[in-house]
Amino acid sequence: MKLDDIYTPLEEAKEEIQRRWDDKELKKKVEDFLGSNIPHFLRDSPKAYIARHVATPNFEFHRFLDLADKIKMDYVVPEYLCDKFVPANSSKYHLGRMFIYKGKDKNGGHRIESETIIDFNKSNGKKFTEIVTMWDEDFIDFHHRILKNEIKDSDLKLHNLSDWLKKMGETPEKFYLYFLALFIRNGVLFENFLTNNEERIFTSENVIPYIKILLEKFGVKPLIVRLVPKETEEDIYWACYNDNIKKYLK
Numbered sequence: 001m002k003l004d005d006i007y008t009p010l011e012e013a014k015e016e017i018q019r020r021w022d023d024k025e026l027k028k029k030v031e032d033f034l035g036s037n038i039p040h041f042l043r044d045s046p047k048a049y050i051a052r053h054v055a056t057p058n059f060e061f062h063r064f065l066d067l068a069d070k071i072k073m074d075y076v077v078p079e080y081l082c083d084k085f086v087p088a089n090s091s092k093y094h095l096g097r098m099f100i101y102k103g104k105d106k107n108g109g110h111r112i113e114s115e116t117i118i119d120f121n122k123s124n125g126k127k128f129t130e131i132v133t134m135w136d137e138d139f140i141d142f143h144h145r146i147l148k149n150e151i152k153d154s155d156l157k158l159h160n161l162s163d164w165l166k167k168m169g170e171t172p173e174k175f176y177l178y179f180l181a182l183f184i185r186n187g188v189l190f191e192n193f194l195t196n197n198e199e200r201i202f203t204s205e206n207v208i209p210y211i212k213i214l215l216e217k218f219g220v221k222p223l224i225v226r227l228v229p230k231e232t233e234e235d236i237y238w239a240c241y242n243d244n245i246k247k248y249l250k
Contacts, residue, residue: 190227
């Protein structure tokens with residue numbers, strides 16, 4: 001299985017998730033496999049799903065909302081709030097050092113400013129729930145505050161998945177098989193699995209092998225849609241925020 005093989009085109013995923021949701025035999029197989037471990041927010045209908053440590057209104061999150069709206073799927077935003085902040089992880093790093101997008105320069109490159117909102121030395125190794133900003137605001141509350149101000153939705157559908165992940169094994173080696181099984185019929189995962197130095201081992205050891213197992217077990221692969229286009233999936237642009245985000249920084 002090649003990496004490109006794990007993805008399903010957006011419009012195809014829209015039709016396929018409904019077909020699978022109505023498949024009673026597939027429903028029984030998934031429920032037998034996961035037991036009672038299907039999160040409550042995926043039990044009443046299939047959802048568009050983005051998995052992030054802390055939800056924040058960067059450009060990739062805006063794109064997720066646009067794609068979910070395009071296929072008219074309700075969305076959920078589960079978070080891993082009890083995970084530890086490790087600056088070596090780029091997605092975590094950019095929660096603490098926010099990149100503000102200023103447009104293009106004369107050569108067509110990105111113009112970006114950065115704002116460091118936490119003390120990296122004090123925050124390194126702490127749980128997200130234990131971190132505060134430079135102005136002593138709870139770190140999670142800050143990101144949720146700017147999310148609620150930037151996303152005009154009365155219900156942001158945030159869910160703390162920490163207890164579920166802990167129950168399923170806490171480390172990706174243990175929980176990721178069951179996590180991916182959620183997208184056999186209960187949801188569509190919007191994600192890009194990368195093969196750069198940082199992500200290569202995770203993709204090769206915890207994504208592709210587990211998808212093969214699920215494909216053999218259920219006869220179908222998890223429904224995964226590329227969150228951002230393949231040709232720009234490693235572009236720093238997607239980690240950036242609109243310039244108006246600066247008004248929330250104290």
